[in-house]
């Protein structure tokens with residue numbers, strides 16, 4: 001029956017189409033030209049500058065939230081661009097220091113040149129981790145598509161062994177994630193558990209939402225359960241109310257102290273749920289992306305919830321329609 005999907009796929013044709021479009025420069029350029037102008041991007045991205053992000057972070061901080069800042073950008077084209085991205089993260093750490101915010105930074109390794117020069121990427125990651133450690137902050141490493149998983153884990157392990165202040169995102173959609181967690185446990189890592197935002201082949205990734213959710217539960221249990229060797233800090237990064245309920249039950253069952261877990265959600269998404277999690281007394285960190293390269297991030301948010309496309313179309317048409325009310329002169 002139409003509309004009664006008992007086995008909703010994690011991967012749908014529409015989601016795949018949007019993710020495919022996200023890779024087309026002409027499409028993303030066209031969206032980028034109007035996104036901030038017409039305001040629809042601001043729902044997910046507070047602005048293009050670090051000042052915009054810090055203003056959003058300060059507001060969230062006043063409401064008792066922790067934050068993590070991400071300078072949007074992926075797959076840089078040269079060593080100079082890799083260096084510039086690293087500098088922008090160092091500047092972010094500098095400006096966050098002294099604000100009194102509980103703030104970390106989140107980085108994609110392709111933004112530090114993982115594709116071009118893994119050696120350079122490794123040394124830039126170490127430099128950022130070292131600076132974050134000096135300032136008592138944490139570097140969180142985002143996980144990108146499966147083409148980068150091994151290299152990301154490798155660079156992550158190297159930085160965490162040296163500085164002990166580095167976190168890593170692990171995707172429940174990938175079949176390999178359980179063994180990755182077991183291998184990483186000895187590093188006492190902070191693991192951000194996400195469902196996974198990328199289109200992946202069936203050989204590597206679960207395709208049905210129910211399978212991804214079941215694996216999320218398995219992995220979350222591994223992160224929260226007391227262990228004899230290695231202890232995780234769990235960052236429970238989801239807006240899925242059923243998984244949040246599951247996490248709350250496990251936190252209670254295993255009596256997990258607040259120093260060992262936090263919830264994480266994306267800026268502008270399910271603010272109602274963010275309020276509920278905070279009101280229930282759990283630590284909650286909001287991921288704040290900013291920057292001029294916001295389009296691929298924005299497209300992934302559309303792919304997660306195609307209903308957002310109507311929100312985009314409405315914003316565009318509402319802005320472009322001549323106003324019927326009294327115009328200010």
Ligand SMILES: Cc1cc2nc3c(=O)[nH]c(=O)nc-3n(C[C@H](O)[C@H](O)[C@H](O)COP(=O)(O)OP(=O)(O)OC[C@H]3O[C@@H](n4cnc5c(N)ncnc54)[C@H](O)[C@@H]3O)c2cc1C
Nearest residue numbers: 142143169194195196197237238239240264265266287301
């Ligand atoms: C803090 C944080 C960091 C992340 N880092 C990474 C990373 O490093 N690598 C990676 O691959 N992925 C990352 N993600 C994205 C993640 O993989 C998912 O794609 C995303 O979180 C959607 O999955 P969900 O768990 O919220 O559950 P879903 O089942 O997708 O959504 C649950 C509910 O949340 C709401 N919702 C979800 N998405 C949206 C949206 N875009 N707009 C409006 N409502 C929405 C809806 O009400 C939906 O029913 C991150 C997510 C978070 C929260």
